[in-house]
Amino acid sequence: MKFNFKVAVVTGVLAVSMGAGLAYAALSADEAITARRACMKMGHGGVLGAAVPMFKGDKPFDAAALKAAFDAEDKLCADWSMWWAPNLLKGDKELTHAKAEIGTDPKGFDAAAGAWYQADQNLRKATDLASFKAAFPALGKGCQGCHEKFRAPLQ
Template sequence: MKMKLAGALLLSLGLAVAGAGAGLAQSSADALITARQAEMKTNMKAMKALVSILKGETPYDDAAVQSVAKSIQDAHAASTAADVWNVSTQTGATVKTDAKPEIWSDPAGFAAGWTALDVAVAGLEASHDEASFKAAFPALGAACKGCHEKFRAAD
């Protein structure tokens, strides 16, 4: 009887530890999802600033364009370092994500989307006047749109 009770206690303890581990993993997934959402918010803020310049609502300023390009790069570098797109982040425990499963089922397509963004940002960095900025901007919009259409659930 004592052996059965001891076995049951060990099993219960093992399940509790496993459950705690799963809870920590979900908590970690929530933190990573939140981090990648922060990256997307940075990119959205950057796009708003660039669109304002593109429309002439804000005067063209090379330093501002370069700063925005750097903010996109920095946000992406931080997310990459934190591995915010790893497979464990498909769902969160308490944080909702709009990331579609295609991110993980089509990793080559997803990587190509990031490459398109990197190339577009490099184009912004290479622009140092209003005309070249206006020529470079559409690639950034296309890179964002391309990923969002394929890898982000509609709101």
Template sequence: MIRGIVIVGTLLLGVGVVAAQQDLVAQRATLMKANGKNLGTVLSATAKGDKPYDQAAIDAALNVLEDTAKKLPALYADSTKGLKSEGDFQASPKIWENKAGFAAEIDAFAKAVSDVKAKAKDLDSLKASLPAIGKQCGSCHEGFRVKT
């Protein structure tokens, strides 16, 4: 009886751990979608002139990207290797095979975001500095993201 309870308890614990890892994968998808939204509907839309220049909105979007860069390393924990995302894109196994390369991508992304934060003070400076961020999103996707 007690043994049965222990076994069931151990199984439940196992399910809980897998669920927690899968939650990291879901958090990645949520953050990446927010990246797309902040870049597309706020930063790029403003740079293109589709939205009036609003320094508070620009700073807010850049702060979210900066925060995201800080969260990324933990979200790609070893324990999530091989877990599938429900989205259209998956994390490439290269993330865990080339950890230094992936860490360098995160650093380059964080640097691009802080550069734009320092430079974007009006429409012209936003236009001039923003492409560096999109370039880093693309660079990481090229090396470390695969289509589902």
């Protein structure tokens, strides 16, 4: 997959140690917000959209449908490491629910991203309904764990 968590962590640490996110001067805050919201809504949301009906038994386990959702997630979320520098958290025009804590607790944010990433990788290994059902709850916890600390409530 394209998302590389180690690179994300290393570049995240670099951005913080360089101060005001100089590494990402090319990306405006509004651009970062638009990209990360698309990753969340269509990338992560697409995975849940495919997975939840299978988990509930409303649809049969479908490895191809899951793979398509993961591939879309990889594309939409590929630039993840570029979106969270302190100077990108608030935009001029775009609405954002990113909390300031992402800038003040970058280690906590990376840990939350790492927990989600591990759960996402484990879910990708599921080959049948039983392994899928065993791996899925951790993914939901991965999303929730980050949102509780680092995302303002969606209205």
